[in-house]
Amino acid sequence: DIQLTQSPPFLSASVGDRVTITCRASQGISSFLAWYQQKPGKAPKALIYVATVLQSGVPSRFSGSGSGTEFTLTINSLQPEDCATYFCQQFNSFPLTFGGGTKVEIK
Amino acid sequence: QVQLVESEGGVVQPGRSLRLSCEASGFSFSSYGMHWVRQTPGKGLEWVAVIWYDGSNIDYADSVKGRFTISRDNSRNTVFLQMNNMRAEDTAVYYCARGNGLSRYWFDFWGQGTLVTVSS
Numbered sequence: 001d002i003q004l005t006q007s008p009p010f011l012s013a014s015v016g017d018r019v020t021i022t023c024r025a026s027q028g029i030s031s032f033l034a035w036y037q038q039k040p041g042k043a044p045k046a047l048i049y050v051a052t053v054l055q056s057g058v059p060s061r062f063s064g065s066g067s068g069t070e071f072t073l074t075i076n077s078l079q080p081e082d083c084a085t086y087f088c089q090q091f092n093s094f095p096l097t098f099g100g101g102t103k104v105e106i107k
Numbered sequence: 108q109v110q111l112v113e114s115e116g117g118v119v120q121p122g123r124s125l126r127l128s129c130e131a132s133g134f135s136f137s138s139y140g141m142h143w144v145r146q147t148p149g150k151g152l153e154w155v156a157v158i159w160y161d162g163s164n165i166d167y168a169d170s171v172k173g174r175f176t177i178s179r180d181n182s183r184n185t186v187f188l189q190m191n192n193m194r195a196e197d198t199a200v201y202y203c204a205r206g207n208g209l210s211r212y213w214f215d216f217w218g219q220g221t222l223v224t225v226s227s
Binding site: 032034036042043044045046049050055087089091092093094095096097098099100101 | 153
């Protein structure tokens with residue numbers, strides 16, 4: 001199985017800050033990576049797929065980069081509504097797997 | 108708009124069974140692979156099962172293989188998860204999710220989730 005390791009597990013930042021979350025895969029997954037945002041009590045919401053493509057309706061302050069084994073999710077100019085937990089997911093091979101999550105808090 | 112609505116979960120005793128359903132609307136259901144994903148505070152998000160758009164391919168996480176069965180009825184726009192011989196570690200919020208892709212799937216839409224508790 002492909003393991004995904006996210007870092008940091010928790011971060012606290014101010015409104016307007018640039019925030020970066022990293023997801024490392026235990027083996028190469030090309031660009032078959034997606035990012036999700038989850039708010040408490042809600043289902044995950046897709047933000048980015050194939051590592052860099054913004055899902056329809058997602059604000060442009062979100063961006064993704066990377067390929068192979070290292071990926072990043074960047075939030076430019078953090079907004080209060082971005083307070084959530086973010087997960088990465090690989091879809092290179094079954095079983096599909098998720099990272100452990102990064103909880104983003106507003107200072 | 109795309110909607111996925113899971114049936115109510117509930118409390119089930121260890122060793123017993125429960126069937127979840129997920130009714131889809133707002134898209135051509137028979138054109139998409141469908142998945143079940145579960146979430147626990149301790150283990151995070153865990154993919155459970157997939158069924159191809161036409162039911163021709165099915166796969167499971169090792170943790171549920173031999174106990175859970177995924178199926179679909181394209182005439183009713185519904186996907187099912189039959190859970191047998193349930194264990195305490197199956198306690199989770201279960202989501203159905205639409206798979207985007209031909210054979211490599213990410214999840215573009217999710218249901219609201221349903222809580223399943225396995226306890227005596």
